[in-house]
Amino acid sequence: MICIRRARPADAAAIGAVHVATWRTTYAGVLPEGYLAGLSTFRHATGYEAAIGDRRHGHAVFVAVAKGADAPAGQEETEGGTIIGFVSGGRSRRPQIGEGEVETLYLLDDYRDRGVGRRLMRAMAAHLAAIGCRSAMLWVLKDNPTRWFYGRLGGRLVAREAIRFAGQGLEQLAFTWDPIEALLLATAPAPEV
Template identity: 75%
Template sequence: MICIRRARPSDAAAIGAVHVATWRTTYAGVLPDDYLARLSPVRHALGYEQAIASRQHGHAIFVAVASGPDAPLGGGTGGRPGGAEREGGAVVGFVSGGRARRAWLAQGEVETLYLLDDFRERGIGRRLMRAMAAHLAAIGCRSAMLWVLSDNPTRWFYRHLGGRPAAEERFRFAGQAMDQTAFLWDPIDILLAATAPAPEG
């Protein structure tokens, strides 16, 4: 079973582990190998723990927790699914966001969406996006956006959810020039409709 719920401070270590694991698979060949090798789950966990506790600017994190038959076999990532074998399940993905850092583009922003490879193509990313869209709407955001690296192979997912490219930007990261694209949902109802649960029957 996969449960989507708001993150707790005790989830931070698992969230940090998922972040590092997904970067190492998604950005292999895109970012320098030595940079990916130096990524620290512990350092990322500290940042996520602070974000979970502070909730500044409407910030929230939601996690996907796998339990029962859906729990990763053999401990998932490095013997620990999502970085932690926990009572009640293992964190296998998460989404974070809040009020947009660039209000000229949208009112709300999805900052991160990461999911372990073994749990992709199962509708979990859509459910995480639904949780974040509902949160952003609840705090008064009438539009939403996210940035994605132009070389990220999963950018099709955001198009499929009705996001439209609205801006492009070049920046330097890990010692090299990178391009990113902003996907926009305006109004946010477009994202809410695209992530709505399928009717039963």
């Protein structure tokens, strides 16, 4: 079973580990190998611990937790299960693109194409709507091989931006859902047959 819940401070280490693991697989060949090798689970965990406690600007973090047969093989399952993905966001840093922003969405490779990313996006969309955001947006690197996911959820490409990251020039893309109900509808659970 996989459940989605609000993150707790004790989840920070597992969230940091998911962040590092997903970046190393998703951005291999996109970002420098030395940069990816130097990613620190501890540093990311420290940042996520602060993010979990920071409710300013409507910020929230949700996690996907696998239990029982859905838990990753070879990993010790804690009492509450194993964190396999997460999403974070809050009020947008660029309100002219969207009122709410999905800042991060990371999911371990073995759990892709199983509806978990969609469920994490729904949790964030519902949160953003609950804090009064009428639209949502996110940035994704153009070379991210999973960027198609946002288009499949009905996100509209509305902006491109050149950035410098890890010592190199990259392009990022902004997707938006306006109104936010479009994202809620796109991530609604499928009716049972």
